[in-house]
Amino acid sequence: MQATQTNDLAPSGRRARKPRESRNLSNLVFILPSIALSLTIIGYPIFEVLRMAVMDVNRFGKIRGFEGFGNFIKIFSDPVFIQSSWQTLIWTVSVVGGTVLVAVPVAIVLNEDFHGRSIARTIILLPWAVSLAMTALVWRFVVNGDFGTLNLALTQLGLPFNNHPWLADAQSAFAIEILVGILVSVPFTVTIILGGLTSIPVTLYEAAAMDGATRWQSLRRITLPMLSPFLQIAIVLNVIYVFNSFPIIWIMTNGGPANGTDILITYVYKQAFAFGKLDVAAAGSVVMFLMLLCFSVLYLFMTRNRSTDG
Amino acid sequence: MSSKAKFSLLCWGALMPLMVVILFPYATMLSTALKRKDEIFQFEISWLPDGLYLGNFVELFVNRGFGQAIFNSIYISVGATLVSLLVALPAAYALSRLKLPGKSTFRTYLLITQMISPIVLIVGLFRLFAYLGMINDLNALVFAHSAFYMAFAVWMLQSYFDTIPKDLEEAAWMDGASRFASFRRVFLPLCLPGIAVTSLFTFVNSWNEYAMALTILRDGSLQTAPVRIAFLTGTLYETEWNIIMAATLIATLPVAIVFASIQSYLIRGLSLGGVK
Amino acid sequence: MSSIEIRNVTKSYGALQVLHGIDLNIVDEEFVVLVGPSGCGKSTLLRMIAGLEEISGGDVLIDGDRINDVSPQKRDLAMVFQSYALYPHMTVAENMGFSLSLSGAKKPQIQKEVGEAAKILHLEDYLERLPKNLSGGQRQRVAMGRAIVRDPKAFLFDEPLSNLDAKLRTHMRAEIRQLHQTLNATSVYVTHDQIEAMTLADRIVVMNAGRIEQVGSPIELFDTPMTKFVAGFIGAPTMNFFDGCVQADVDANPYITLGADNSHVPLPEGMKNHVGQQVSIGIRPQHILAEPAAPESGMITGSVSLVEQTGCETNLLLSAAGQQVTVQTKERMNVATGDWVNLSLKADCLHIFDQGTGRRLN
Numbered sequence: 015m016q017a018t019q020t021n022d023l024a025p026s027g028r029r030a031r032k033p034r035e036s037r038n039l040s041n042l043v044f045i046l047p048s049i050a051l052s053l054t055i056i057g058y059p060i061f062e063v064l065r066m067a068v069m070d071v072n073r074f075g076k077i078r079g080f081e082g083f084g085n086f087i088k089i090f091s092d093p094v095f096i097q098s099s100w101q102t103l104i105w106t107v108s109v110v111g112g113t114v115l116v117a118v119p120v121a122i123v124l125n126e127d128f129h130g131r132s133i134a135r136t137i138i139l140l141p142w143a144v145s146l147a148m149t150a151l152v153w154r155f156v157v158n159g160d161f162g163t164l165n166l167a168l169t170q171l172g173l174p175f176n177n178h179p180w181l182a183d184a185q186s187a188f189a190i191e192i193l194v195g196i197l198v199s200v201p202f203t204v205t206i207i208l209g210g211l212t213s214i215p216v217t218l219y220e221a222a223a224m225d226g227a228t229r230w231q232s233l234r235r236i237t238l239p240m241l242s243p244f245l246q247i248a249i250v251l252n253v254i255y256v257f258n259s260f261p262i263i264w265i266m267t268n269g270g271p272a273n274g275t276d277i278l279i280t281y282v283y284k285q286a287f288a289f290g291k292l293d294v295a296a297a298g299s300v301v302m303f304l305m306l307l308c309f310s311v312l313y314l315f316m317t318r319n320r321s322t323d324g
Numbered sequence: 325m326s327s328k329a330k331f332s333l334l335c336w337g338a339l340m341p342l343m344v345v346i347l348f349p350y351a352t353m354l355s356t357a358l359k360r361k362d363e364i365f366q367f368e369i370s371w372l373p374d375g376l377y378l379g380n381f382v383e384l385f386v387n388r389g390f391g392q393a394i395f396n397s398i399y400i401s402v403g404a405t406l407v408s409l410l411v412a413l414p415a416a417y418a419l420s421r422l423k424l425p426g427k428s429t430f431r432t433y434l435l436i437t438q439m440i441s442p443i444v445l446i447v448g449l450f451r452l453f454a455y456l457g458m459i460n461d462l463n464a465l466v467f468a469h470s471a472f473y474m475a476f477a478v479w480m481l482q483s484y485f486d487t488i489p490k491d492l493e494e495a496a497w498m499d500g501a502s503r504f505a506s507f508r509r510v511f512l513p514l515c516l517p518g519i520a521v522t523s524l525f526t527f528v529n530s531w532n533e534y535a536m537a538l539t540i541l542r543d544g545s546l547q548t549a550p551v552r553i554a555f556l557t558g559t560l561y562e563t564e565w566n567i568i569m570a571a572t573l574i575a576t577l578p579v580a581i582v583f584a585s586i587q588s589y590l591i592r593g594l595s596l597g598g599v600k
Numbered sequence: 601m602s603s604i605e606i607r608n609v610t611k612s613y614g615a616l617q618v619l620h621g622i623d624l625n626i627v628d629e630e631f632v633v634l635v636g637p638s639g640c641g642k643s644t645l646l647r648m649i650a651g652l653e654e655i656s657g658g659d660v661l662i663d664g665d666r667i668n669d670v671s672p673q674k675r676d677l678a679m680v681f682q683s684y685a686l687y688p689h690m691t692v693a694e695n696m697g698f699s700l701s702l703s704g705a706k707k708p709q710i711q712k713e714v715g716e717a718a719k720i721l722h723l724e725d726y727l728e729r730l731p732k733n734l735s736g737g738q739r740q741r742v743a744m745g746r747a748i749v750r751d752p753k754a755f756l757f758d759e760p761l762s763n764l765d766a767k768l769r770t771h772m773r774a775e776i777r778q779l780h781q782t783l784n785a786t787s788v789y790v791t792h793d794q795i796e797a798m799t800l801a802d803r804i805v806v807m808n809a810g811r812i813e814q815v816g817s818p819i820e821l822f823d824t825p826m827t828k829f830v831a832g833f834i835g836a837p838t839m840n841f842f843d844g845c846v847q848a849d850v851d852a853n854p855y856i857t858l859g860a861d862n863s864h865v866p867l868p869e870g871m872k873n874h875v876g877q878q879v880s881i882g883i884r885p886q887h888i889l890a891e892p893a894a895p896e897s898g899m900i901t902g903s904v905s906l907v908e909q910t911g912c913e914t915n916l917l918l919s920a921a922g923q924q925v926t927v928q929t930k931e932r933m934n935v936a937t938g939d940w941v942n943l944s945l946k947a948d949c950l951h952i953f954d955q956g957t958g959r960r961l962n
Contacts, residue, residue: 038425044418045430048411048474052437055471059448060440066447075451116342123339128332136584137343140350143583145532147550148572151557152349155356155565163352197345251438258441261534265554279443286447287539299444306439491685494652497672498679498756499699499746509698513689 066296073290085297094273095281095298101188102257102277109195109256110249116196117203117248122237124204125211142201150265153194157181184274187267191275194262199255203248210244211237250313257306278302353576356569357381363566380570390571392545393552396462397531397575400548403466404530405523408474412522415474416481421490434475442472443535453540460543468540469530476529477522484518485511524586531579549575602663602753602786603628604649609658611644611810618644619810621658626754629784631777635797636807636833643758645807646790650756651675662753678747679756682763684739686731692742693718693727699750717745720779737768748779754786761796773799794834798822806830824951828958831882831951837915837926840888842881843955846874856881858921863900865945868962871952879961882951885928890916890941892933900943904935916941 070081089095124135141149156164159179168175181187214237222232260279263269269276269284276284278298286295360377384390418424419431442449449468450459458464488511496506512519537548547555553571557563604626611619619641626632634642647653649660651672659666667675678699686695696717697710705713718724721741731739740760747755757776761769777800780787791797797804798818806813806821806829813833814826825831831839844856846867854871855864856879865881890902902920909915909932916927916935920943927943935941952962 038423041418041422041424042426044414044422045424048415048478049430049433051407051411051467052433052471052474055449055452055468056437056440056445058452059445062448062451063445066451075454120339120342123335126331126335127328128335129329130332130336134336134339134343137346138339139583140580141346143528143532143580144576145534145550147532147534147554148576149349151554151568152353152572154557155569156349156352158565161565163348163355167348200342254439254441258443260443261550264535265557279441283443283446283535286450292447295447299447302444303440310439489683489685491681491683492687494650494672495679495681495685495687495746496698497652498650498677499750500673500676500702501698502673505702509702510687514687 063296063299066293067300068297069293071293071296073292075292081293085293086301088294089298089301094276095278097273098276098278098281101275102279104188105192105195105263105277106253106257108192109199109259110252112192112196113199113203113252113256114245114249117200117207118241118245120200121204121207121211122233125208138204139201141198142205144198146198146259146261147265149198150194150262153190154181154266157190181267182271184271187271188275191263191266194266195256195259198262199252202255203252206244206248206251207241210241214240246313250310253309254306257302257309278305353569353573356565357573359566361564361566380566381574383567384571384574388556388567388571389545390549390552390574393547393549394574396541396546397549399462400465400469400537401527401530403463404469404473405527407466408470408477408526409519409523411470412474412477412481413519416478416485419478419482420485421493434478437472438475442468446535446539449536450539458540460541460546462541462546464540465533465537465548468536469533470526472536473526473529477526480522480525481515481518484515484522488514521586524582528579528583531575604754604786604788605659605661605664606645606649607659607661609645609648609660610656611641611648611653612656617810619648619656622812624805624812624815626786626788628786631780631787631789631800631802632805633789633791633797633801633803634805634807635791635794636813638792639809640807641810642790642792642805642807646756646758646788649788650677650679676753677756678750678752678754679758680743680747680760682759684731684743684760684763686739686742686746688731691728691730692723692734692745695731695742696745696749698746703750713749714745717749720748720782721745721775736764737772740764740768740772744776744779748783748785752785754788757787757789757791759791760789761791762793769796776800795836798834804834806833808833824960825882826960828880828882828953831953835884837885837928839882839884839951840925842883842921842923844879844881846871846877846879848872848875858900863921865900865950866947867950867952868947870962874952874961877961878955880953880955880958882953883945883949885915885926887946887949888925888927889944889946890918890927890929890933890935891944892935892939893942894940900945902941902943904937904939904941907933907935907937918943 066077067085068081068083070078070084072078120138124131124138128134156162157180159165159177159182162180164180165175165178168178180190218236218240219232222236227235258279260283263275263277263280264283267275269280279302282295282298282302285291285298357380358377360379415430419427424430453459453461453464453468456464492510492514493506496510497503501509531548532550533548534550534554537551538554541547541551544555549571553568553575556568556571604624606622606624606626609619609622610617622641622645624632634645636642644653648655651667651670655668659668661667662675662677687698690698693711693714696714697705700710700713714727715724718727721744723738723741723745726734726738726742731742734742740763743760760776761772764772773796776789780800789796789800798821801818803815804818804821805815808829814821814830818834821830821834825834828841832841842856842858844858846854846856848854852872854867854869854875856867857863858865858881893899893901900920902918902925904916905919905924906917907914908917912930914929914931914933916929916933918925918927918941925943927941950962951960953960
């Protein structure tokens, strides 16, 4: 009944230890199916894309020979590629920035307790449920110059927009596409931010109120700082999604007029499936992936710095 | 007026501009889908159709093979949901509950699969399925979708699993429940809302996916609903917006209703999971 | 019901060892309480008995059978969790009948058993409710009901009352003790609350830093704590300790001087052998007599810094012998802050510990 001290493990202890480690290893069975699936469907295409990017491939996918950096030189000397890159930058920054600017206040309102909140939430999140392709299609119809409902509504409001061809001009077309892009990104972002808002304990606000903080001050000094990790996640994921977003531009303008709304993804798609330049398209994909990688590393670097500073 | 009613009005007022922009296309969709073809191209266009005209829907299903497209979409979405759940459930359970060598590596791996968009890989995907002889095979899309939506399913499930106290399973073990019985009778019922939400989410994503479906299913009879609808705009000499909007309505409405219903389930599920 | 035997059990998380060779015998029908400060390893030990925590070394036996590698499902023990761990999707009746339904019992039998348990715990009116619609005390009862329905080999309690308010805690404490008298179930109970330990236990196991300090009945622990840790842990208010060196007077009788005072506290005969040793003298606040008086040479004198009147007792916080001293008396003392009192220590109530090892010397 007395306590005795033993620092070395009894033999039975060693016996107990072995099956534990092998059991941990056997737990890998739980994640193997997911790894196998994604390695096949995502891993192999990555290999293919990397391979084709340095090969000379004909339009039927037959590899004719080694090309080295030739494909990369081709795309970098293509003015349309350069133009598309700039437009991708504008597209990504505008859509993600706009989305965050819209989503934060909307989420804050949706987090308040008011009549009909769940209906309001449903409406705001609705665009998430709809295919990007169909959203794009409907908007293409809405802004149609001749019989679109936007012009109808604007005309009825007394504005001179009868038969205004919104998509015929690259600038207005791109602007509209950005707006649609924001619209479809808001629901996802609002959801993440709402998750963040509900994780802030109410007592924090009560404590702040006791400390004499006004509603606005507690929003600025408590809500926004506490939201920042959620905002970071939202921004990173949105950048990835928006950078790669295809259907909106493809369906509304097909990158036109005159490549004025092409972004890298539509450029690559056209190279592959309109011009049959599979090798060039693969090189474009690699470049796109490298750009995202740079962004991720940059992001990691920035957040790492901030967390060591603070 | 009570202060809450006033506050509610304020909130709705603040959200109104965004709501108008969100709902505007739906109004357009609905009004156009119920119009005759000639009504759209009239000089004097109007909001309300002359009467409830359902001919567009008939035309869609009878002459445009839209029923086939809906069937393809359902097949792919249900299949992708099942397959992704099948691989995501054990993975999420392991991440949430089990000792696992290389847990953080697996997490990073999942993140990386999310960084790679299917469209960036589209050329490689096409070659993969060509190699497997699965171009123009609906199952190709089932696997492609489940692979790309799996990571998100794992995250959602894991975060839901994490909210369920480990005590409950331990209590079940003490009550004599085997690992499987405690999973089935305690764990599963509690995370059912989470699984439901994850499934619906995957379903909606798969239903709406466009680029992979466009690329891998080349045959017209295999097109999914979104591809088919987008296709309708391009193939005809004159774009029949009334038909297209009718199709969009059909493809959108059920999913939107399903999606709206997730919300209440989510709220109920969370309040259930919150009891300790 | 059953006996539980713990033989040289150790627990390590990687390089960190949290339990250092625990030996303990729990006999049939005994109520044993594991008590100690948080982090002492008491919950870990309980969870190892339950099978929820891997045993790094040593053996756990139930009724003489080694169960180290038996899964918790098959150990036939019942556990009441600190969080209660009620299944939120099941009614009270379903919660209580869960283990029976798992073992394949028929519905009428489950109903009967659950009904009986509910009667004992006054839960008859709540059987169809969900846990979220119960008060804290009711949830606690359901957790107990879940344990008693199935007639297990032993009950394990993991701080089951720590989520209740003080009044309910006292009440449930009595109920648990009464329940034990009715059921006579072997019970292992973990708590950090020494009053709970004192009132519930047949035997208390005091643990500290992964080791057992002492095992004994509540009165044994109170009267003869074997280590300074146990002496300080058991009893409220906490025991007073004075450090000093054992000295011998001209007749070779051992005594000690407390603090800077020239006080002379005689020590028991047995301390003769410890002359010159550095010791800690422990005395409970109840065993110090305080009398208002002017400071006097040869006495321990203290000035009152705080007076607490609880109604049936008076607690004095004094500064005496260069440190803080607590005195508790049943008498109503008429003293105020700043007053002087003379202290005398009951000679037969001294606990003497070695300053280095903390072990009891008398």
